[in-house]
Amino acid sequence: MNSDSDHLLIDSAKRTIGLESDAVLALRDVIGPAFAAGCRLLINTTGRVVVTGMGKSGHVAGKIAATLASTGTPAFFVHPAEASHGDMGMITRNDCVLALSHSGNTQEIITLLPLIKRLDIPLISITGNAESELARASTVHLLAAVESEACPLNLAPTSSTTAALVMGDALAIAVLEARGFTAEEFAFSHPGGALGKRLLLRVNDVMVRDHEIPSVRPGATLITALDEITRKGLGMTTVIEEDGKLLGVFTDGDLRRAIEAHKDLHTTPLEAVMSGVPSTISGDVLAAEALGIMERRRISSLIVIDDSHSVRGVVTLLALLKAGIS
Secondary structure: OOHHHHHHHHHHHHHHHHHHHHHHHHHHHOOOHHHHHHHHHHHHOOOOEEEEEOOHHHHHHHHHHHHHHHOOOOEEEOOHHHHOOOHHHHOOOOOEEEEEEOOOOOHHHHOOHHHHHHHOOOEEEEEOOOOOHHHHHOOEEEEOOOOOOOOOOOOOOOHHHHHHHHHHHHHHHHHHHHHOOOHHHHHHHOOOOHHHHHHHOEHHHHOEOHHHOOEEOOOOEHHHHHHHHHHHOOOEEEEEOOOOEEEEEEEHHHHHHHHHOOOOOOOOEHHHOOEOOOOEEOOOOEHHHHHHHHHHHOOOEEEEEOOOOEEEEEEEHHHHHHOOOO
């Protein structure tokens, strides 16, 4: 491919981006009372928002439904043709319909209008024609008109679908802010993602517990502590009193220092060489916070205690990283 051809491709891309950018910017001039009314309908919907559209508008409608659902507004996509053949049963009297059609006269959607009216539910439409049949039948109509498609034939939906998508995003974000939707609520909709893990996973979820907790009594010898550290594989052991309360911690580092000081492994009591002020944490603290504490203190584990200072578990840096906390 020669340089002239490259310039043609690059110029085409820039023209497309320019036309679609203009279409999006033009939406700011039409945002007004109708948009606010549409937001209120979504906020006051006690059921779900049913988003529908045909063809390319259908693909955009699916994305808008997903955005609404992940930002605190229960929503799902219904294909208009399928709705005419049974899927209307998915729509209830507590729902609200959001319909997308650039022409506003898409037959598959127009066919649904009498059924939507019969259910007596709100209808919000996003079209490029304020005089269309869909626009006139809507409770609220949002205009997303474009001067021309980015397609040089002015046929392939390009600028129009971009404008409709941005209008849908504007609805979702405005409603999100009106609801006071929080990052933690967002995480509940995205439990598998990095944000979900950071905001939902707690120390209790990743700590070792019960028989997996390395523990010895303060009167035990260094060799006993070494055996416990080796068996449990956490690089440390808790030192607990008979009533289960935490007294201290003995780590690989403490063992190394004891050996360097020529302490006898078989006779030296653990209480003579243990760390008496271990780093602890509560089990209901976010796992991400535990990771931050370890990084700041340059340690690889935290002992989990309850209100009575009894040991409930141990959370390690490795466990947090394996859980996807970073």
